[in-house]
Amino acid sequence: MKKKIPYKVLIPFILLFAFFLITTYSVLRGYTLSVDRLIVENIAAFHTDLLTKMMRFFSFIGATRPVIVISLLFLGVIYLKYRRLQDVILFALVSLGSVTLNVVLKMTIKRERPESSLIVESGYSYPSAHTMAAVSLYGMIIYLLWKHTSTVTARIILITFGVSMILMIAFSRIYLGVHYASDIIGGVLLSSLWLLISLSIFQRYRKKEKKKSTQKDTC
Structure with a gap:
């Protein structure tokens, strides 16, 4: 008899x-536009050369190529150290799924980017691809390193690092004027949902595998 999910x-x-x-509907109906523009304008008032350089850096490492490089390096280290091919496959599926969801939504909603920006970006605005990639990448880094991190202090540092990277990459996109705040919110929500679904399925799969392995050992 199958157990019911609580x-x-x-x-x-x-x-x-x-x-x-709710966020997507509000964006489609234009309910967020006035607030979005106000946020971009208010942030623009605090632009400085140093802050702009910092935001350009975080925006850069959240772009496709740097994310791929960081992902491959991380996966290489994880695999060489722990020899867990399942973790590599999970990481790849989460990343590819996040990219696919982003592309489908961008092409469906076709929201234009803010009128003025500090850098040139192509493509549509909603949801933010940088934000979704950051949530997937650093969310997976936290998940995969968590079980190999035994102390409370190390886990706090791990979470702080991962969350900080997500927040800085996300904020850099608003600061640079290439995304609205609602693009960021939509990206965080969708990517978090996808990450949660993926990890939940993976955890259930691992439990079944462990159960099968235990049953074989007892036979």
Whole structure:
């Protein structure tokens, strides 16, 4: 007899999906545009040369090529150290899924980027690809390193690093004027939902594999 999934376990999935739908609907209807523009304008008032250089750096490492390089380096180290091919496959599937979702939504919604920006960007605005890539990449780094991190201090440092990278990459896109705040919010919600679904399926798969392995050992 299959165990029923407790309702409480589904709450994070439901909330993320609901907030993403609300955000997307609000963007499509233009409800967020005035606030989005106001945020971009207010942030522009605090532009400095030093801050702009910092934001350009975080925006750069959140771009496709640097993300691929960081991912490959991380996966190489993880595999050589722990020899877990399943982790590599999971990482790849999460990353590819995030990219696919982003491309499909961008081409479906076709939201134009803000009128003025500090850097030149092509493509549509909603949701933010940089933000989705950051959530997937650093979310997976936290997940894969968590089980190999034994101390509380090390885990706090790991979470702080991962969350900080996501926030800085996301904020850099608004600062540079290539995304609205709602693009960032939509990206965080969708990528977090995808990450949560992927990890949940993976965890259930691993439990089944362990159960099968235990049953074989007892036979």
